[in-house]
Amino acid sequence: MTDVTCYERFPLRITLPIILFSLVMYVFGAYLLLKLHPAASLLYLVYCAAVELNVMYRSCRSCVYYGKRCAFGKGWLAARLFSKGDPASFATKEVSALNLIPDFLVVVFPVIGGLASLLYAFSWLTLGLVVVFLVMFLVGTATIRGKVACKYCMQRERGCPAAQMFEGTAKSPPKTNP
Secondary structure, three states: OOOOEEEOOOOHHHHHHHHHHHHHHHHHHHHHHHOOOHHHHHHHHHHHHHHHHHHHHHOHHHOOOOOOOOOOOHHHHHHHHOOOOOHHHHOOOOOOHHHHHHHHHHHHHHHHHHHHHHHHOOOHHHHHHHHHHHHHHHHHHHHHHHHHHOOOEHHHHHHOHHHHHHHOOOOOOOEEEO
């Protein structure tokens, strides 16, 4: 049994900073790719939007937060874009590293682009930005998921394949907090 309260609907004080963090990461990545070519930056932003839509279609529409504000703000948006999926299927989905490749490419593309731009015009600033981008991703994502989003998530308590993959979580009855 856990003493952690799960949110029925995540408060804006959690959702807004998480959304802002994602947007900052996308803009940061686009900036790194801008050094290669403006088209690379634009294609990256289109790719980021496609990845987000894919997550909402494949996962959010079957999540307990469908139509509600989750930590990432996607449950509410998914309900406006897609019809409801089968909530019973969410916990039975299997997630592997292969499934996560599109998500990781959101980070890999700007890092490769930033490093490639260093080959034709070395800049300590660009190298520093690549390092900061990687640290933001690794530390920021782990903090958001481990300390906030997953910790208070009702879906994790009911069965979330991603949480089980990353944390090895066991299900326990959730306490809810409006």
